Every structure is written in structure tokens, then in C-alpha cells.
Amino acid sequence: MAMTPAIRRVAWLSLACLCAFPPVAWGQDAPRRGGEIRVATYGDPSTLDPHVTTDVPAIRVRNQICETLITWDAETKESPMLADSWESSADGTVWTFKLRRGVKFHGGQPLRAADVKYSFERILKVSPRKTDYSMIKEIRTPDDSTVQFVLSARSNAFFPALAMYWTQIVEASSTEKQVRETGGVATPNCTGPFKVAEYRRGQWLKFVRHEGYVPRPEKSSAMAGARVAYADGIIFTFIQDANVRLLSLQQGEVHYIESVLPEQVEQLRKLGGIDVVAIPSTQWTAIYFNFTKGWGQKKEFRQAMALALNYEDLNRAVFYGTGKANNSMIPESQAIWRTREHARMHPYDLEKAKVLLKQIGYNGEPIDMPIPKETVTDLYGQAMQAQLAKAGINLKISYMDQAAQIDLIYSRRRNQPPPWDLGFLARSAFRPDPDQHYYTRAHTSAHVGMYSNPVYDKLVEEARKEPAFEKRKALYAQAQTMIMDEIPLIVIGNSPHIEAYSKKLRGVEVRDPHFDYFWNVWIAQ
């Protein structure tokens, strides 16, 4: 379409104005090197040794300094990190990884295949998750940039397990020296974009830029792709109290606070100069039924429970609506594994629940549910109690600390039958492969309430062995259908992940308690 002279004049004038007076944001939004990002975290990492701990505070800080062979992109798809490429043999028992060239450890040493071999051999020796890697029969290093994992049998669990945080690669000789001299790894010599500068246990931890770091060439996508350390460093300060974290952000003592309480979100949104992001996390809450005694053995009772709970209301009552009502073990953020079956919810139908309870002759007998005494779990307990009471279910809550509650819920690991009626799981951990949910939570060998269904077992065993992605996906959709119909457990929903930060911080992407990172983040002037 031809422009009239008048329109052309206006266009030229506008362009001239823009050049003469550029919007302020133009200058500010360009990534800028320098400054220290100050982050308030809720917990001191138990250790910086990548191989001996699985706790979230440790993972969150360690992700900034250590890297794995492969990692996850924004769709939770496995992507290259220290490994550039990989291939598996036709029978799936030999996996060959080509390492990225030019990678340097914080100590200046080049990454070699021997470091990968050392790291995995150490994992197999000291990691609490070492049995996840028990399929590894041998690790070969044909040359300095090639690593071969020989497995005892094909395993779908192997490849995704290489992206887990506890498989971060450390330099062999300096790590071995630290272990020999101090019995542990206080300063991991890894390859990440930041490195440890100083650590005052219980107070703060300072990282500085790893100057020898060369970002990957791919575009950044969640944990995958280019990682650029714009900031000179990151200082993690440990502030356990959520209110004090908030005050510290308000006062400008820190740029970023993690684990904001749901009730603080509105207050923060009213403050100027602060962004707050509240998204559903990958962690879900669930209740297990006991199949060795009591009402949980009756399918009608389990169905009535599922119908009597209003999941949206629970999300509102516990998380002020910042979480996500969800009856599937696969959260929405793990989109590649989700099917229509995973989006299906138990309907809220109080009348039907009452009919089912009447059918089995339930007359308000107490249903025991031990829960850990924490603010969130307490709210969950009270809200569920009120909802179930409407259907006539008499939920009795017993409070204890988390360690005692977990001990009670997982009594079958001590070869004792579960003593409770309902087993409350406060939060699951992020697991990338559905096997780590559907098998490890509901298979006969694993369900904490001793649920056993040979049909379900066969389904998840088949899915564990099936090499084709689409077929596995279909099998897990079937497993989800069975979980919804049989109800060995009810997934209630996903807790929120809420973080807040100064508007001075640019490039922040809030994703998950396990995925927060401060590369590609800069401090605007």
C-alpha cells in the first residue's frame, strides 16, 4: 500500500523523535556486566559436595556452579550441556557421549572423559541416589572427549537420570585430593559459569564469575543453552524467616528472595520496584490410602473421598490460588509427557460421595491422617477436614514433626504395615521421567499403603522397558487412567513456586524450586 505524503511525513518525524529521544528502557534492557546479585534463600545448603546430597537448598545454589552431562530445556526435554552429542547402541546397553571441547574447570583444568568417569564412580560409591545408577556396569573412556556407559540391560531410567543435579561433574584429581585431606568436598571444582569465592556456613555464600567459562552456542532455554554470567558474582544470604526475607528485599539489602509465602504476594504486588512471580511448581501433594486395614480398602470409600474434595477450593484455601489443582503426578510444566488423561480431574460431587459412603455402611468412623506440623500442611489438613465433613467423613488429624511423620508414612520400608488410614505426602520432588512417579509411587513394590494391582504393575513395568517415546507416553496415560479409577492415591495439586525480585534485576526467569538460576541475569543501572 502506497503512503500518502502526509503519512510519510508523520512517519519520518516519529523516527527522528525516537532517534533524538530514545525510550529509557532501550538503554536499560541491554545486558550489562558487573555488580553482585544478592539473593536471600531460606536455607543453608547442607553441603556443596554435588554427589552426597539431594536437598533443595543445596541444589539451588550448586546449579550456579556445577553442570551435568545433559540438562533440561523449557519443555523439560533433555538437551546438551557438558556432552555435545550422544548415541545409544541398538540394544540400548551402550551409551556414547561426546564431550564438549574447550570446557574448563574452575581450577583451570580442561574437562576430560576421565573426570566424567571419576564423577560417576564417586556417585556410585557415595550418593544417596546411587541405586538409580546401578544399571551402569562399566564406564569406558576411549579418548579424552568420549565417555561410554555400558549398562547391564536397557533402561529408560538411565538417560534422564544423567540430567539430575547429583550427577554434576567435578574435576578428578583436585576432588580426590580434597576428599583425601578433609573427608569431603567443601569447594567443588566444577565447570559452571560461577565459582565458589567464600563460604561462611550458616550465613552467606559468595560466588564469583568463572572467567574461563565459554557459554554453549545454542539459545538459552531454561537450564539448557547459553549461560552467560553478566554479574561479577552472586551472594546467597540464608534467611530462614519469610518476613525477614521480605523486609530485606524492601530495604534493598537483597535483590531477590525465594520462597515467598502465598499470603505475601498481594502485599508485594502493591510495592513499587518489585516484581513477584507466582507459578505452580512441579511438586505435588497427595494422600495415599491404606490397603492393609480400614476403609481405604474399599474402592467406594476412596471414590467418595476423591469426589468430596474440592481441589480448586483447596488451592485457594492453602495457597491463595497461587498453586494448581491437579490430579496427575505429571505437572503442566512437564508438557511433553502430559496427555488429555493427565488433565482429567475428579469431579466435585458431594451427593454421589454420600451415596457411595452409605452403600458401604460408613457411619463417620474416624479416619486417621498424620501430618507434619507446618503452616502449609496444617492449612491443608484443616481445609480437607472441613470439606470431607460435608460428606460425612470424619477426618482425624494427628500432628507431628516432619521426620516422625515420614517415618510413620514409610513404615513399609521397615517391613511394617502402615499404621495410618490416610498417608499425607506434603510435597514430591521434581522427577523428569514418569517412571519416577508412576512406578516409584504406585507399583506393588513401592506404594506406601501396600496397594497391589498386577494389571497396573504390568503396565508400568512395560513402560519402564519400552524404548519408543510415543508408546511410553501412551502407557503412562493408561497408568494415569488406572490411578484415577482405582484411586490408590489422590494427587491434590501442585504447590506454588513464588519468588520476588527487585526490578533492577533483568533477565530473571522463575521456573521451579529446582531450576532457578542467575546466569543470563544482569543488574540494570
Added chain:
Amino acid sequence: MRRVVALVPIWWVVASIVFVLVRLVPGDPVLLIAGTDASAEQVREIRSSLGLDLPVHEQYVRWFGRLLRGDMGRSLFSREPVARDLLDRVPVSLQLALSATFVSVLIAIPAGVLAAARRNALSEAAFAAVTMTGICVPSFVMGLLLMLLLSVYAGLFPIRGYEPLSQGVIPWARYMALPAVAYGLIQAAGVARMTRSTLLEVLGEDFIRTARAKGLAGWVVLYKHALRNALIPVVTLIGLNVGVLFTGAVVIETLFGLPGLGAFLVTGILKRDYPIVQGAILFISTFLVLVNLGVDLLYRGIDPRLRRA
């Protein structure tokens, strides 16, 4: 010296009781380490690698043997030596306890003396109101109030954190002032009430009447004769307070981000980190015995009759 030697059986008894008690409490550290999705095989592996699959008496012999060699073991979670963590944290708790005690004594003794010496309806009511408030207000409320007023609004102190004394007295004091005042004010209320009541009791004694009859000045009677006699229970209370302040500052330590012993011990208990709980309680019990010893020695300084006894 005899008192110090008497510490040895106390140590042994405390160590043994703690060892048994932490294992009797429901809760399994292995399940916390393994995570809720761990398999039975993983749980078994971890238990075995930590030596927790051995019979309790064997665990006890191993642990006690190491303790006698000065090795308190390593945390089950961080695998760091417990002794090193304790050495890092004890000075912080000690500094907080002593600073808070200093604040409480500085306020409580003059306030208690004043309340006992100048008795009238108004001052008694005011004293009762202030001290009861001090006793009733929880330490985290006092801490948050001070934080809001003096840090957030007035900007006089940092909100939280800790600087060791090695970085200089002024930076140290800037971080320590608010927790010490918050904690000290609460302790001051009890000490002030105790000072007032014991002083009133002593002021009614015959020897005070005699002293007054001798024509001694009022302040001499009050400070030289009455207060000195009234101090014994007050010193006992302060001594007990130091112990409580040293070990029970969890809330204040958490609120102000002080890397002290209280928060460390509570985290250890919540995680069932046996070596940390055992090590910390052993250390605390030793400290308390030593404080009691110190208080006994102070009695002798205050009351010469005890020296002769």
C-alpha cells in the same frame, strides 16, 4: 579441681542418655536423606553406608570410642565434622548470650533497686506493668518490633546478619546490638522483679534497721548492706539465664540470621542428625555445668560467709 573432675561422670551420663534418647524419638534420618520416592534398596544402602544398620550397642561403642579420641563424628547430611561446626557456632551464641546478659543486668539491677527503694502506688504499678510486658512479650515479637523501628524505619542497624569480632568491634556491635537488646530486654524483666523482691525482703531484716539506727546514709544501707545480701538469688537467676540464653536463642538467631548453636541444634533435631544432636547437647551440658561452677564461685565473692563455710 574436684568440681572439674566431677564433670567426667556427668559427661558420660549425659552422652549416653542423649545417644539413647535421639534414637528413641520417632523419625529416621535415612528416610529424610533418601527422599520420599526412594526404593527400599536405596534406603537399605544409605542406612548401611552410615553405619545405622548396626545394633545400637555397637553404634554406641563405636561412637563413644571416637568421642574419647576427640572425634564427635560427621553430620549425616553434610558429612562435615560436627566439632568444626560447633567451633564455628559456639562463639556466636556465647557472644549473644553475654551481650544479652549485659543488657539485661544493665537495665534490671538499677530498675529493681529503684523500684524497691522508691515505693509508691504509681511506681509499683508502672514497674509491674513494664516487667510483666517484658515477661509476656515473645522474643520474636520484640525482635521484629526492634527490627521494624530501628532497622527498617530508622535505618540505624542492618536488618540481619553477623560480622565476627575479628572484623572489628563496631561492625560486630552493629549486627549484635538488636538481637542482644531484644533478648536482653526480655530477660531483664525477670531479673528486675527478682532484684526488687529480694531487696524488699532484705530491707525488712533486723541488720538493716541496725544499720539505719547507726545513722548510716540511706544509699550506704541500700547498696552496701542490703543489695549485696539480696544479690545471691539474683546472681543465680542471671547464671541460669546465661545458660538459657546460650542454648535457647533459636528464635532470635533465626530472626536475625545469627549462625549460632540454638538454630544449629534445632535443625539437627528436626533432621534427626544424630551426631549433631549428640555433639551439641554434650557441649551445652558441659557449658551449663561450668556456668554453675562459675556462679558458685561468684557466691563466695559476694557473701564472705560462704568462703568460710
